[in-house]
Amino acid sequence: MLALLRVGVAWFFWHDCGPHEATLNWPAVIVLGIETSCDETGVALYDTDRGLLADALYSQIHIHAEYGGVIPELASRDHIRKTLPLVREVIEKAGIRDAQIGGVAYTAGPGLIGALLVGAAIGRSLAMGWNVPAIGVHHMEGHLLAPMLESDAPAFPFVALLVSGGHTQLVCVEDIGRYKLLGESLDDAAGEAFDKVGKMLGLPYPGGPEVARLAQSGKAGAYKFPRPMTNRPGLDFSFSGLKTFVRNTIAEEVEVQGELNDAVRADIACAFEDAVVNTLAIKCRRALEQTGLSRLVIAGGVSANRRLREVLGATVAKSGGELFYARPELCTDNGAMIAYAGAQRLLAGQSEGLSIQARPRWNLETLPALNP
Numbered sequence: 019m020l021a022l023l024r025v026g027v028a029w030f031f032w033h034d035c036g037p038h039e040a041t042l043n044w045p046a047v048i049v050l051g052i053e054t055s056c057d058e059t060g061v062a063l064y065d066t067d068r069g070l071l072a073d074a075l076y077s078q079i080h081i082h083a084e085y086g087g088v089i090p091e092l093a094s095r096d097h098i099r100k101t102l103p104l105v106r107e108v109i110e111k112a113g114i115r116d117a118q119i120g121g122v123a124y125t126a127g128p129g130l131i132g133a134l135l136v137g138a139a140i141g142r143s144l145a146m147g148w149n150v151p152a153i154g155v156h157h158m159e160g161h162l163l164a165p166m167l168e169s170d171a172p173a174f175p176f177v178a179l180l181v182s183g184g185h186t187q188l189v190c191v192e193d194i195g196r197y198k199l200l201g202e203s204l205d206d207a208a209g210e211a212f213d214k215v216g217k218m219l220g221l222p223y224p225g226g227p228e229v230a231r232l233a234q235s236g237k238a239g240a241y242k243f244p245r246p247m248t249n250r251p252g253l254d255f256s257f258s259g260l261k262t263f264v265r266n267t268i269a270e271e272v273e274v275q276g277e278l279n280d281a282v283r284a285d286i287a288c289a290f291e292d293a294v295v296n297t298l299a300i301k302c303r304r305a306l307e308q309t310g311l312s313r314l315v316i317a318g319g320v321s322a323n324r325r326l327r328e329v330l331g332a333t334v335a336k337s338g339g340e341l342f343y344a345r346p347e348l349c350t351d352n353g354a355m356i357a358y359a360g361a362q363r364l365l366a367g368q369s370e371g372l373s374i375q376a377r378p379r380w381n382l383e384t385l386p387a388l389n390p
């Protein structure tokens with residue numbers, strides 16, 4: 019795999035590059051962002067002056083769909099094929115020259131190690147070839163800061179609900195790099211629960227958006243599912259019991275009526291979505307009360323969920339607060355959030371040496387503050 023990568027990067031420089039001068043054009047800088055932590059290759063160019071210049075995404079979903087989940091080795095191999103062409107695509111789309119790029123940000127973790135290594139090796143090599151600084155970005159920090167790319171960006175401090183396929187976390191955010199974990203899932207992440215319930219209902223991978231679509235035609239209240247860990251204090255989550263509850267309900271219905279008809283499947287999807295959204299809303303309200311903050315940011319793939327946005331919007335408005343989120347394509351994995359987060363850190367003078375970073379697990383709280 020790495021041999022293939024070396025050939026690819028060598029081709030890139032041979033094909034394209036003349037000599038590059040170091041272009042540390044502080045305080046404005048154009049940063050190339052590369053996201054390869056899971057099953058999406060995302061590449062973007064962010065200009066700290068002009069905002070997002072170009073964004074390109076290649077989803078591997080069709081490759082993994084037949085297995086019902088992500089196959090890590092297939093993910094890595096596909097990132098190798100797609101990353102450099104996407105880099106070329108965003109540079110062309112943005113209408114800039116390579117020499118105008120002042121820094122490279124790549125996702126350094128958490129995620130699939132092979133997939134991370136592809137983005138890290140390509141990102142670091144490009145930065146070396148261009149003679150600009152590089153930085154490894156925490157994937158969840160990328161998600162957390164994605165709403166900053168919108169015109170109505172939240173001001174610090176705020177509470178962030180991070181809800182993706184791998185994480186469900188409530189974080190008190192004082193500033194970039196000043197994160198305090200308030201609570202997290204003890205087992206399945208919210209997105210993972212959506213994906214597993216989607217599978218149980220016979221929906222294609224990834225199940226989250228499919229369950230949400232099916233839930234729209236369901237009858238509210240036809241089933242009542244538990245709201246896990248809401249009847250005791252604390253801000254942790256657990257979704258695996260809810261998932262088992264859904265599995266048992268499906269098994270009972272199948273026993274009574276044979277194969278489930280579309281209306282029953284939609285009612286179950288609706289009750290499941292309602293249980294997850296309600297549970298998240300109860301915990302978000304608690305987190306705001308506990309911290310005394312009024313702004314809530316939601317980020318990560320599940321924050322694209324319409325019902326979640328509606329319910330949280332109403333919850334926050336009741337206490338005079340405000341809800342912030344990014345447009346749906348910036349909620350799921352993308353290169354723009356990595357370019358943005360990396361740009362903030364590069365502007366603050368943070369960057370890395372020539373070695374690459376790739377961390378399958380990485381605690382958000384250990385990140386350095388932007389303004390120590």
Ligand code: KG4
Nearest residue numbers: 182183184209224226227319320323350351
């Ligand atoms: O942030 P993301 O793209 O990748 C990770 O970092 O994990 O999140 C992907 C997750 C998947 O579990 C997907 O099913 C879920 O987000 N998702 C949704 C929706 N859109 C994506 N879940 C519920 N409703 C949605 N509309």
Ligand code: ZN
Nearest residue numbers: 161182350351
């Ligand atoms: Zn993600």
